[in-house]
Amino acid sequence: MAARKTPSSATPEPEPTPQPTQPEATTPAPVVEAPPSVVGRLRRNRMGAVLGGLIVALVLGVLLSVLVPDSQILLALVLLGLSEAAAVGFTVRYLSECRGLKAQITAFVLTAIGVHLLATTGLVNQKIGDVAGSLGNGLGSGLGWDDALLGALATPAVSTGAVVSGLIAAIIAGWGPRREAHRHAADTAA
Numbered sequence: 112m113a114a115r116k117t118p119s120s121a122t123p124e125p126e127p128t129p130q131p132t133q134p135e136a137t138t139p140a141p142v143v144e145a146p147p148s149v150v151g152r153l154r155r156n157r158m159g160a161v162l163g164g165l166i167v168a169l170v171l172g173v174l175l176s177v178l179v180p181d182s183q184i185l186l187a188l189v190l191l192g193l194s195e196a197a198a199v200g201f202t203v204r205y206l207s208e209c210r211g212l213k214a215q216i217t218a219f220v221l222t223a224i225g226v227h228l229l230a231t232t233g234l235v236n237q238k239i240g241d242v243a244g245s246l247g248n249g250l251g252s253g254l255g256w257d258d259a260l261l262g263a264l265a266t267p268a269v270s271t272g273a274v275v276s277g278l279i280a281a282i283i284a285g286w287g288p289r290r291e292a293h294r295h296a297a298d299t300a301a
Contacts, residue, residue: 153206160206161217167202168225171195172232173260179233188233188272192226196276199225200283207284215281222280223273230272231263232256 153159175191199222207214236259 150206154208160203160214161221163206164199164203164217164221165224168195168199168221169228171198172225172228176229176232176236176259176263177256179230179237181237184234184237188230191229191233192272192276193279195225195229196222196279197283200280203280203284204286210285210287212285215285218280218284219277221277223268223277226273226276227266227268227270228260228263230270231266232259235259235262 147155150163153163156162172195175195178187178191180187200218203214203218203221204210207217236256
């Protein structure tokens with residue numbers, strides 16, 4: 112015979128409600144902001160575009176002056192000058208708040224300085240250094256790169272190549288559609 116099971120008359124106990132493990136916060140946690148990057152700091156500063164463009168112009172001019180070859184100097188200087196103009200123009204454009212005349216003048220001047228430094232240092236190091244080295248033992252091994260750099264810093268930065276490269280950088284820095292305020296001013300002047 113099978114044993115009968117009798118239903119239990121005991122009522123099940125209610126399940127306990129889960130208690131929150133974290134205490135309730137009365138004040139929200141302060142939001143911690145990351146410090147701005149170097150580029151962010153340059154963009155906030157009034158002279159940040161000038162400083163950024165000057166650093167790019169000088170560093171790139173000095174680094175690219177090493178690439179000026181003994182032969183095919185014209186092609187090399189055109190390509191190196193265009194790369195200098197593009198780098199400085201886009202740097203000033205990126206760091207400037209607006210693309211007005213101030214940004215264009217900044218890009219023009221900085222590119223002219225960088226291209227002059229590049230061309231003069233490269234040419235003096237390649238050509239005059241070779242001539243001085245071949246004059247004999249009295250002058251030693253010729254002018255070095257540091258003497259060429261000092262010569263570039265001592266001469267005025269007025270050449271057609273520097274002006275053309277500066278104009279290209281000014282076009283890059285100021286390129287873009289005109290704002291509505293500029294359109295209305297141009298329409299009323301005409």
